[in-house]
Amino acid sequence: MRLAGEHTQADPEVFQTIWKHLRSDGVQDQAANHMTAEMMTHGEDFDSSIEKYERYLANYKEKGFSEHAAQAMAVEALEGHQEPPAEGRRFAGIHGDLPDENSFTVPDGTSKEDIAAIAERISGVKPEHVIINGR
DSSP: OOOTTOOOOOOHHHHHHHHHHHHHTTOOHHHHHHHHHHHHHHGGGSOOOHHHHHHHHHHHHHTTOOHHHHHHHHHHHHHTSSOOOOOOHHHHHHTTOOOOTTOOOOOTTOOHHHHHHHHHHHHSSOOSOOOSTTO
């Protein structure tokens, strides 16, 4: 049993195992150390998604941050200590996340006439046909 305020000793083998796993997934040394320490300290409260980390890292590097700064900031964003980086249109285009330029989403129940009016405002061209769910 652990008393309140008493620190527990982290098992070095567990730390090493987590660190090796992160390294094998391509996480750099500095970030792997930081992420492993957070996992050991906060457990499930830490978002350990490698995909999110890599996306945040790429976004920070795209914004001009150095490798080490981008790594630290990406882990901080995973920890929730700062907002994830805003993704610009260029970043989204590079990573294939731009929506189809010829489509948009409207709430359920929007009439075809309202959709046509929205399309005309967006594009400047009144559509001849409005297709909803393939009809």
